[in-house]
Amino acid sequence: MDSPEDLIKRLTLDEKISLLSGKSMWSLQNIERVGVPSIRVSDGPQGLRKCVTELTAMESYPATCFPTSSALACSWNRSLAEQVGRAISKECRQQGVHVLLGPGLNLKRHPCGGRNFEYFSEDPVVSGHMAAAMVKGIQSSGHVGACIKHVCANNQESWRFRVNSLVDERTLRELYLSGFEYVIKNAHPWTLMTAYNQLNGIYCSENDYLFQNVVRSEWGYQGHVLTDWGATNSRVAGIDAGVDLEMPGSFGIHNTLIKDALKAGTLSQGRFDEAVLRNLQLIHRAVNGMQNGDNRGDNQLPSSQEQLYSEHHEIAYKAALDCVVLLQNNDNILPLASKQHQSSSGTKVTLIGDFCQFPRYQGMGSSKVNSTKEDTVLEHIGQHTDQYVFSRGYYNSDDESDRADNSHKQRKLLIEQAVNDSKDAEAIIIVAGVPESHESEGFDREHISLPTQHNELIQEVCKANSNVIVVLYNGGPVTMPWKDKVKGIVECYLPGQAGARALVEILFGMASPSGKLAESFPLSLNDVPSNRYFPGSSHTVEYREGLNVGYRYYDTARVPVLFPFGHGISYTTFAYENCTCRVIGQQQEEKCGTLPLVQVECTVVNNGSKPGSEIIQLYVHHNNTSTQNRVYHPDQQLQDFAKTEVLGPGQTEQVTFLLTADAFSFFDTGTLKFVMEEGATYEIRLGSSSRDIRWTGTIESADIAGNSTNSSVNIVDPSNDATTCHPPLKDKGSLASPLVVDDATFHDMLGTSPSELMHLSAQSLLQQHVPGRASPQVESVQGMDPNLQVLPHDIHVIHPNSFLSEVEKNGYLGKLFVTIIMKAAETQLEDPNDMNQRKVVQEVVMNTPLRCIATFSQGNMSFGALDLWISLFNGHYRTFIYGFFSSFSRK
Numbered sequence: 001m002d003s004p005e006d007l008i009k010r011l012t013l014d015e016k017i018s019l020l021s022g023k024s025m026w027s028l029q030n031i032e033r034v035g036v037p038s039i040r041v042s043d044g045p046q047g048l049r050k051c052v053t054e055l056t057a058m059e060s061y062p063a064t065c066f067p068t069s070s071a072l073a074c075s076w077n078r079s080l081a082e083q084v085g086r087a088i089s090k091e092c093r094q095q096g097v098h099v100l101l102g103p104g105l106n107l108k109r110h111p112c113g114g115r116n117f118e119y120f121s122e123d124p125v126v127s128g129h130m131a132a133a134m135v136k137g138i139q140s141s142g143h144v145g146a147c148i149k150h151v152c153a154n155n156q157e158s159w160r161f162r163v164n165s166l167v168d169e170r171t172l173r174e175l176y177l178s179g180f181e182y183v184i185k186n187a188h189p190w191t192l193m194t195a196y197n198q199l200n201g202i203y204c205s206e207n208d209y210l211f212q213n214v215v216r217s218e219w220g221y222q223g224h225v226l227t228d229w230g231a232t233n234s235r236v237a238g239i240d241a242g243v244d245l246e247m248p249g250s251f252g253i254h255n256t257l258i259k260d261a262l263k264a265g266t267l268s269q270g271r272f273d274e275a276v277l278r279n280l281q282l283i284h285r286a287v288n289g290m291q292n293g294d295n296r297g298d299n300q301l302p303s304s305q306e307q308l309y310s311e312h313h314e315i316a317y318k319a320a321l322d323c324v325v326l327l328q329n330n331d332n333i334l335p336l337a338s339k340q341h342q343s344s345s346g347t348k349v350t351l352i353g354d355f356c357q358f359p360r361y362q363g364m365g366s367s368k369v370n371s372t373k374e375d376t377v378l379e380h381i382g383q384h385t386d387q388y389v390f391s392r393g394y395y396n397s398d399d400e401s402d403r404a405d406n407s408h409k410q411r412k413l414l415i416e417q418a419v420n421d422s423k424d425a426e427a428i429i430i431v432a433g434v435p436e437s438h439e440s441e442g443f444d445r446e447h448i449s450l451p452t453q454h455n456e457l458i459q460e461v462c463k464a465n466s467n468v469i470v471v472l473y474n475g476g477p478v479t480m481p482w483k484d485k486v487k488g489i490v491e492c493y494l495p496g497q498a499g500a501r502a503l504v505e506i507l508f509g510m511a512s513p514s515g516k517l518a519e520s521f522p523l524s525l526n527d528v529p530s531n532r533y534f535p536g537s538s539h540t541v542e543y544r545e546g547l548n549v550g551y552r553y554y555d556t557a558r559v560p561v562l563f564p565f566g567h568g569i570s571y572t573t574f575a576y577e578n579c580t581c582r583v584i585g586q587q588q589e590e591k592c593g594t595l596p597l598v599q600v601e602c603t604v605v606n607n608g609s610k611p612g613s614e615i616i617q618l619y620v621h622h623n624n625t626s627t628q629n630r631v632y633h634p635d636q637q638l639q640d641f642a643k644t645e646v647l648g649p650g651q652t653e654q655v656t657f658l659l660t661a662d663a664f665s666f667f668d669t670g671t672l673k674f675v676m677e678e679g680a681t682y683e684i685r686l687g688s689s690s691r692d693i694r695w696t697g698t699i700e701s702a703d704i705a706g707n708s709t710n711s712s713v714n715i716v717d718p719s720n721d722a723t724t725c726h727p728p729l730k731d732k733g734s735l736a737s738p739l740v741v742d743d744a745t746f747h748d749m750l751g752t753s754p755s756e757l758m759h760l761s762a763q764s765l766l767q768q769h770v771p772g773r774a775s776p777q778v779e780s781v782q783g784m785d786p787n788l789q790v791l792p793h794d795i796h797v798i799h800p801n802s803f804l805s806e807v808e809k810n811g812y813l814g815k816l817f818v819t820i821i822m823k824a825a826e827t828q829l830e831d832p833n834d835m836n837q838r839k840v841v842q843e844v845v846m847n848t849p850l851r852c853i854a855t856f857s858q859g860n861m862s863f864g865a866l867d868l869w870i871s872l873f874n875g876h877y878r879t880f881i882y883g884f885f886s887s888f889s890r891k
Contacts, residue, residue, distance in 0.1 A: 064496075071492070122550030156444055164541070166540060235258060236261045253862065339386065359499065360435065375499065420464075430457065437835070478521075517566060566689035617641045
């Protein structure tokens with residue numbers, strides 16, 4: 001393939017425009033005349049999901065399912081994340097995929113987020129560092145690119161195609177964009193994906209501020225940007241905003257509009273050419289990588305697919321082993337005795353739970369991998385004990401809504417059998433969790449409780465035997481009303497296809513657990529700071545909690561939690577010794593392109609009796625003793641972390657952290673810059689969790705200023721905006737609980753009235769620029785006036801951004817239309833009898849806007865035809881008849 005700079009000169013206008021949209025569901029446009037090939041993209045991020053055809057969205061080829069990001073984050077192990085990325089990259093190469101759509105690094109703003117299992121953490125440092133490591137692994141050979149997603153403020157599934165996320169600038173920069181910035185600057189992903197939602201009134205897929213001002217100009221990103229599948233609202237605005245590629249392929253549905261906009265000068269020729277060039281550069285990079293990439297060392301592909309999958313199953317096992325979190329171990333009930341270590345036949349165990357034979361190890365939706373293999377607890381427990389019985393306890397597909405009398409009797413019998421089987425056991429292992437039907441892409445969780453059957457099962461077994469260990473498979477936090485009645489609690493999250501083997505090895509002491517939580521487990525949803533504002537309405541969600549997400553809130557407001565951020569225990573214990581912190585000059589090497597300012601050192605000692613590894617967490621506490629110009633900061637914020645090697649009893653490891661200006665800065669909304677406060681004191685905290693701080697040291701901003709010539713260090717008095725735009729601390733240094741942010745405070749945080757941003761959103765909803773909408777008659781009939789000053793919830797007409805769930809309520813024609821669409825969508829099901837798959841498809845379809853029906857139709861429905869349907873839905877039959885016959889006359 002010739003160079004992109006040469007090719008763009010030889011392309012016709014129509015060929016250039018064709019490159020701005022995909023060729024199909026999973027491929028980019030090719031141009032045979034000048035030798036531009038098509039390249040393939042596929043879903044991730046916990047494994048490759050290459051669909052069997054370019055037009056299907058469900059059935060996929062086999063691939064290795066690694067731990068989900070929610071589980072992988074619990075390892076706090078960057079090198080492990082990179083190793084998983086390398087393995088996935090090899091499978092991409094083996095299956096001819098050029099770009100993997102992942103990892104995702106949206107923050108877990110609320111524990112009910114339906115897609116939280118695909119994301120790493122509630123903290124941007126964990127998310128950014130783990131995602132950067134995975135991107136480096138995916139791109140290590142030069143054969144495959146990573147696509148980080150979803151930029152940004154995409155923290156819920158409810159109304160995701162349309163909801164307007166209202167986020168203040170400081171929160172946006174310090175939390176929701178911070179992880180993306182780290183990955184872009186340190187791992188250089190080939191491409192990134194826009195989110196579906198609006199951000200402060202503007203769709204992310206056409207947000208000039210996000211992609212031109214921040215991502216490209218400020219961060220210096222020179223890579224490629226593509227939309228999420230169906231995220232395009234206005235393609236012309238998207239190109240102008242720096243969004244290069246629309247996915248999936250819309251079969252030319254936007255081409256006429258783009259050409260007209262170029263002719264009229266409403267689309268910048270320069271922005272258009274930049275988008276075309278970046279698409280050519282992505283294709284060129286992928287093709288050259290496939291042809292000329294480095295196949296040496298660990299980038300060499302095995303000789304057979306069977307060998308590749310065998311090797312990767314072992315990597316998946318080792319990854320899961322590093323992710324398991326031991327939350328509770330009263331009376332040292334774990335580890336259990338294994339016959340591999342002792343002459344006995346092993347601990348006498350009762351094993352309970354349908355997940356033991358049908359494990360839940362991954363999430364539902366676009367990330368679901370067609371696994372090459374599936375380990376089970378039942379399969380592996382016999383290697384460690386000859387004395388075990390299995391009791392089902394519940395059905396793995398249990399649906400809370402199914403409460404018929406017969407089903408209730410069956411459930412009761414399952415619990416009774418489990419209780420009887422438990423009476424004489426030395427230990428009871430109950431494997432419980434959250435069924436697929438409760439959490440998935442496409443819808444948010446309704447609560448954070450386990451299914452009633454699981455909770456009742458645990459409570460009843462505890463009455464029969466006190467030696468109970470609960471193992472959890474789940475995508476996010478759950479409540480535990482039985483916590484004080486059980487001795488052991490093991491959190492697995494969704495650990496991938498080899499997770500069951502890793503779990504059994506941990507339970508029987510073949511390895512010591514070393515995972516720690518990358519998110520807080522609240523006592524109840526009432527304690528969650530965003531709970532009052534989640535998921536908002538079908539048009540707007542307000543991020544009123546601001547910076548107070550997860551542990552930042554719980555630790556500041558002194559709110560009790562079930563388990564804190566960073567918590568996890570081991571079969572051994574660790575001490576932190578010889579801890580120091582000091583300001584350093586420029587004699588140190590650069591870290592991530594920025595000179596370090598502070599060095600922190602600590603010696604970790606295994607002072608227990610078993611081998612194990614420790615995760616040491618570094619938090620920074622801002623303390624400005626000035627009574628004036630005080631800027632709000634959460635009590636402490638994670639700035640770095642490290643995981644030791646496996647240390648034997650008595651062994652030590654020295655850990656060194658090098659902190660840059662980022663660790664001490666905040667975003668000043670008055671100056672629109674990251675700055676350090678003049679006169680501030682910074683307390684360095686080393687901890688085993690956010691609630692288990694082992695050592696503190698102090699650094700003064702004056703010392704940093706006096707010892708550094710680093711031009712990136714900006715120490716100033718904070719602006720007035722910075723001191724007033726966030727809720728102040730109470731006298732005792734804590735926030736109120738529950739967190740309530742009134743209208744005036746939220747107005748100050750946003751710097752404008754929320755209603756202004758909602759008016760802007762209304763214009764975005766009604767001002768979708770598409771061919772066939774130029775007629776004032778059509779616009780006035782359908783309420784398409786772009787200057788209409790209404791709030792989104794005041795829009796009662798059906799329009800291109802109306803959800804199918806809203807269309808369905810629009811009389812007989814609406815129901816008929818939705819029925820047709822639903823039937824078409826259900827033909828994509830891998831297993832029509834799988835009710836979980838069916839639920840995901842139904843939820844996604846009902847929350848899809850009308851505009852996507854045209855873009856997903858593979859050219860079978862034009863926007864003009866969609867306009868006619870909209871006329872019918874709104875009862876404007878004369879407009880329909882006029883448009884219908886006009887379309888024939890044009891032909």
